[in-house]
Every structure is written in structure tokens, then in C-alpha cells.
Amino acid sequence: MRGGLHLGSALATALAIVTAALVIVGLLSAESTEVAAGSDIVLQIVSITIALAVLVGIWNLISVHVGRLIRTRKGWIYSLITLLSAVAVTAVYVMDETASWTGELEGEKLSPRVFEAVQVSIESALAGLIVFFLTYAIYRLLYKRFTWTSILFMVAVAIVLLGWLPLEDDSLVDLREWLMTVPVLAGSRGLLIGIGLGTVIVGIRALTGYDRALREP
Amino acid sequence: MNENEVVLFSLLLLLAFVIMMLAGLLSRALRRVPPLRVISGYTAMPAAVDASVEQARPVHVSPGSVRIGQESTLSALASLAIIYNLVERQAFMDHMPLATVSDPVMLVTVQDALRKAYIERNNRSTYRSNATVWFPQTERSLAFGAGAAGFASDVRAYANILMGQFGSELAYIGETSARHNQIFIGHSTQLEGQAIAYAQSDALLIGEELFVGEAYLNPDKSLDVGGVVALDVLRWVAVAAIILIALNQGAS
Numbered sequence: 001m002r003g004g005l006h007l008g009s010a011l012a013t014a015l016a017i018v019t020a021a022l023v024i025v026g027l028l029s030a031e032s033t034e035v036a037a038g039s040d041i042v043l044q045i046v047s048i049t050i051a052l053a054v055l056v057g058i059w060n061l062i063s064v065h066v067g068r069l070i071r072t073r074k075g076w077i078y079s080l081i082t083l084l085s086a087v088a089v090t091a092v093y094v095m096d097e098t099a100s101w102t103g104e105l106e107g108e109k110l111s112p113r114v115f116e117a118v119q120v121s122i123e124s125a126l127a128g129l130i131v132f133f134l135t136y137a138i139y140r141l142l143y144k145r146f147t148w149t150s151i152l153f154m155v156a157v158a159i160v161l162l163g164w165l166p167l168e169d170d171s172l173v174d175l176r177e178w179l180m181t182v183p184v185l186a187g188s189r190g191l192l193i194g195i196g197l198g199t200v201i202v203g204i205r206a207l208t209g210y211d212r213a214l215r216e217p
Numbered sequence: 218m219n220e221n222e223v224v225l226f227s228l229l230l231l232l233a234f235v236i237m238m239l240a241g242l243l244s245r246a247l248r249r250v251p252p253l254r255v256i257s258g259y260t261a262m263p264a265a266v267d268a269s270v271e272q273a274r275p276v277h278v279s280p281g282s283v284r285i286g287q288e289s290t291l292s293a294l295a296s297l298a299i300i301y302n303l304v305e306r307q308a309f310m311d312h313m314p315l316a317t318v319s320d321p322v323m324l325v326t327v328q329d330a331l332r333k334a335y336i337e338r339n340n341r342s343t344y345r346s347n348a349t350v351w352f353p354q355t356e357r358s359l360a361f362g363a364g365a366a367g368f369a370s371d372v373r374a375y376a377n378i379l380m381g382q383f384g385s386e387l388a389y390i391g392e393t394s395a396r397h398n399q400i401f402i403g404h405s406t407q408l409e410g411q412a413i414a415y416a417q418s419d420a421l422l423i424g425e426e427l428f429v430g431e432a433y434l435n436p437d438k439s440l441d442v443g444g445v446v447a448l449d450v451l452r453w454v455a456v457a458a459i460i461l462i463a464l465n466q467g468a469s
Contacts, residue, residue, distance in 0.1 A: 028223050046286045050322055057321030057351040064347045075371040123359045126389070133388040137416040140395060144419070153415065188408050191424045195406050197451045198428030199291040200233050201444045208234075210440055211294055213326060 013209040020207050061086065089114065156184075232454070233447045241443030250436050253445055258402055258422030259433035262299070262378055265400045266306045269375035277315040277374035278303060279365060280327070280381030281405065282354050284320040289382050292406050292427065293323060296381040299430035301330040303378060308338035313348035315372050317365040319358065324351045362386025366393035376400035380427055383410035391417030425452075 019042055026039020065079035073079075089111070095101055096109045138157060141150050156179060163176025205211045218226070244250060269276045280296035283289040304314055316331060318324045328349045335344040352364040366389045369377055377394050379387065383405040391413065394401035403414030404422035411423065429448060432441035 028218065028227065050284075050286045053321035053325065055321075057324055057353065060321075060324055060347065060349070060351045061353070064350050067347055073371065075367060078367065119360070126359045126363060127385065130385050130388045133392045134413065134416060136395075137388070137391060137413070141416050191408065191411065193455055194425035194452065195292075195427075197233075197448060197455060198295070198425035200229060200451065201237065201448050202291040202295050202428050204230070204234050204237055204447075205440070205444065206291070206294060211298070213294055213297055213330070 016211075017207065017209045024207070058086075229451070233451055236447040236450050237440065237443040239443070240446035241440040244442050245439040250439075250442055251446065253433060253436070253442070256422065256426050256429075256433060257420040258380075258404065258418075258426065259430065261400070261402055261420030262303055263306060263434065265376035265378065265402065266303050268400075270307050270310060272375055273310070273312070274373055274375040275312055275314045276303065276307065277317065277365070277369040277372070277377045277379075277399075279317040279377075279379045280323060281379060281383040281387075281410075282319045282358055282361065283323060283381040283406075285322040285326060287320075289406070292381055293320075293326070295428045295430060297326060297330050299380055299427075299434065300327060301334055302431065302434035304331055305334035305337050308334045308340055308343075310340075311343055313343065313345050315368060315374055316349040317352060317361070317368065318349065319352050319354035319361045321351060324349055358384050358386045359389070362389035366390045369393065369399065370397050373397075374399055376402065378402045379414075380404040380422060380430070382406050383414070385409055385413065387413045388417070 022035070023039045023042055026033075026036045026042075029036045029039075062083070065083050067073075068076050068079040069083070092114055093111050096111050099107065101108055101110070134157075138154050142154060159172065159179060160176050163172045163179075165172070167173075202211070240251075266276055278300045280293060280300065283293035283296055285293050300316065304316075307314065313331070316327050318327055328346050331349060332341075332344050332346075335341050350364075350368060352361040354361055362383075363386075365386075369390070370393055377390055377399055379390060379402070381404070383403070384407055387403055387405060387410045391401050391403060393399070395417070400419050401417055402420050402422065403410075403418045404427055405411045405414055406424075406427065415421065415423070425448060429441075429445045431438065432445045436442060
């Protein structure tokens with residue numbers, strides 16, 4: 001029913017307004033009050049819902065990658081690796097929980113070890129590449145937007161990077177320290193205050209039931 | 218929260234509400250949208266979607282690691298509004314955009330936004346739920362960056378439009394965009410991600426600009442425009458308060 005009142009949408013909006021109002025009043029009230037207790041219950045329901053939603057995520061992961069595999073879309077080999085990894089990790093976890101390992105591995109928990117050996121190492125390796133990506137990004141930034149802010153950005157990055165070098169002269173180190181504690185900190189706080197104010201605006205939209213997520217087409 | 222914080226927060230909420238309503242109602246009564254300052258990110262986003270339609274290629278949209286039910290819920294709602302508006306713009310096509318998320322609740326919510334966009338364009342038959350892809354998030358979220366970048370290049374995405382919460386993983390997607398000649402528009406509510414987005418983006422979107430996306434992409438709604446006015450007023454109030462506090466502390 002487009003353009004008119006949609007019953008489902010109206011109910012969802014009413015529920016959202018009541019819940020949002022209850023939670024905000026609960027958070028602003030003293031801990032021992034009934035409103036605060038009601039707010040806690042709502043938050044607990046949310047936590048349970050979030051936990052259950054992981055199952056939806058796993059279903060999505062399987063369906064997306066099986067779909068790519070069946071249709072042999074570009075990158076299907078990565079989907080195969082993802083699916084095999086998912087099965088292997090699940091199997092290791094089940095073996096851990098049921099204490100099924102025998103021999104030298106008896107009584108061991110392999111899941112954390114697998115995570116450390118594979119996930120953490122790969123992510124650390126990837127993290128090491130970021131500095132190269134950013135250096136190239138700064139070159140492209142100056143190529144695309146040759147403005148005084150871009151030049152300032154490049155100079156600040158150069159000072160911070162050079163400031164880490166173990167040079168005999170401490171002036172660059174001092175300059176880096178000053179940069180980090182005065183302009184960078186001030187800018188960061190300004191950015192975070194702005195984001196905080198922005199969330200207030202979106203919060204009011206949610207409280208008044210005007211948010212896009214609640215509207216039907 | 219102590220008593221002072223409760224009073225201040227309530228006042229802030231009330232002030233924002235009053236300004237938003239007044240500006241929205243005034244805009245409706247005058248039947249005129251007040252001139253909004255140009256934000257290059259919001260100029261580039263619809264242009265990128267339009268160009269993707271001309272080239273019959275999908276766009277890649279992502280809110281990153283924002284999570285509904287957590288501290289970033291409101292950032293998630295703001296990102297969702299932008300995603301809806303962009304997807305709705307190209308929803309008459311016979312293909313789906315790529316959407317990537319790292320929160321399972323967000324997965325369902327983005328799927329719903331995409332579904333609504335295709336219904337809006339009377340093209341429900343094209344909608345597929347598996348166009349939204351979930352990458353489980355780890356501590357550093359680099360797996361998300363690598364996965365989303367890989368998917369975006371596999372589907373030959375014309376543009377990567379990422380707004381929400383990102384960390385250093387944004388660098389991978391930016392790098393892949395440059396390598397595959399994809400347009401890259403990035404934003405993050407995290408400082409690390411915002412710095413990377415500043416260096417790599419083709420068009421800028423900074424800080425609180427995320428929260429006024431609906432007004433820029435769909436300026437017909439007067440209450441959304443009221444939100445922009447309220448945000449501007451609150452920003453000036455915050456600036457004045459900081460200066461007054463600093464002067465007061467300096468004097469004492």
C-alpha cells in the first residue's frame with residue numbers, strides 16, 4: 001500500500017518510539033527506579049536478539065559463498081577457501097568443546113591457537129602494508145587535490161613519521177610530540193564533538209519515529 | 218550520569234528538538250528549502266551512482282562496522298538512510314548493488330533498506346537478499362577490508378561508497394579502488410578511518426556530515442532540512458561554550 005498508512009510501518013514506528021523513550025528515560029533515571037529496570041529489560045532483549053542474529057550472518061556467509069561457487073563467479077576459489085575454513089574452524093571448536101582430542105592434544109583447546117596462528121598473523125601482515133598504501137595515497141592526494149590543506153596533511157604526516165626515527169637531534173621528536181598533544185588532540189576532540197552533536201539529531205529523528213528505517217516505500 | 222550531566226543532556230536534546238521542528242516547519246510553510254552549504258561527498262555520491270547506471274555496473278556501499286544495539290546505533294541509522302537513497306536512485310536497473318556489513322543485525326537492516334528501495338522503484342523481482350554480504354568482524358577488522366575490497370573488484374563495482382565506522386581497513390578498499398579505477402568516497406566516525414578517508418577519497422565527507430545525508434540526498438523532506446539547521450546551531454553553541462569556558466578558566 002504505497003502512499004497511504006501502512007499498518008506494519010505504523011506499529012513498528014509506535015514500538016520504536018515507546019522503546020526509545022523508555023530506554024532514554026531509564027538511562028537518565030536513578031538505577032533503583034522502575035523505569036531504569038524496564039530499560040534494562042529492553043536492553044537485555046536487544047542483547048539476546050543480537051546474539052541470535054549471528055545465525056543469520058552465518059547463513060548469509062554460507063549462501064553467498066555457495067552461490068559464487070556453484071556459478072563459478074570470479075573469485076570462486078576464495079569462496080571455496082572461506083567455506084572450507086568455516087567447516088574446519090567449526091569442527092575444531094566442536095572437538096574442543098567435547099574434549100575429543102586424543103594423544104598429545106588430549107585436554108587441549110586448539111581454537112585459540114588456530115586463531116592466533118592464522119588470523120592474528122595474517123592481520124598483522126596486512127597491517128604492515130598500510131603505511132605503503134597511505135604513502136601512495138598522499139602522493140595521489142596531492143595529484144588530485146593540490147590545496148593548502150593537502151600540503152598541511154602531507155607535512156604533518158612527514159613530521160610524525162620522521163619524529164619516530166632515532167635521530168640524535170630531538171627537535172623533530174619534540175615537534176611530533178607537540179603536534180600530537182596540541183593540534184591533533186584539539187582536532188580530534190572537535191571531530192568527536194561534531195559526531196556527538198550529529199548523533200543527537202539522528203536520535204531525535206528516531207525518537208519522533210521519523211527515521212528512514214521505519215518508513216515504508 | 219550525575220545530575221548535572223542529566224540536566225545538560227536534557228537541555229541539549231530539547232534545544233535540538235525545538236530548532237529542528239521550527240526550521241522544518243518554517244521550511245514547509247515557506248515552501249522553500251534553505252540553501253545548504255556544499256558538501257563534496259554528497260555531490261559526488263549521486264553522480265557516482267548515475268555514472269554507474271550509465272555503465273551498467275553496480276556500486277558498492279557499506280556502513281562498515283557500525284552496529285545496531287551498540288554505541289554506534291545512531292551512526293548505523295544515518296548510514297542506512299544514505300544507503301537507501303543511493304540504492305533507490307539505481308533500483309530500476311536489472312542488477313543489484315553490492316552491500317557489505319560486519320554486524321549481523323545490520324545485515325538484516327541493510328537487506329530491508331535495499332528491498333524497500335527496489336519496491337519503491339516497482340522492481341521487487343530484481344531484489345536478491347544475498348547482494349548484502351556479511352564479513353564477521355575481528356578486532357582490527359582487516360578481514361572485512363580485504364573481503365569487501367575483493368568482492369567489490371570481483372563484481373566490477375563502479376564506485377566504493379563507504380560511510381559509517383571504519384578503522385585502518387579502509388586503506389585496503391581505497392587502495393583497491395585506485396588500482397581498479399573505481400571511485401572512492403569514504404567516511405568514518407573513527408579518527409583513524411577518517412584520516413585514511415581524507416587521504417584516499419575522491420570526494421570528502423567529514424565527521425558529523427554523515428548525519429545530514431538524508432537532507433542532502435533527498436532535500437524535499439522539511440524535517441531533514443531542519444536537522445541540518447539544528448546541527449549548525451548546535452555546532453555554534455558548542456564553539457561558544459568552549460570559548461566561554463576557556464575565557465572563564467583563564468580569568469580565574
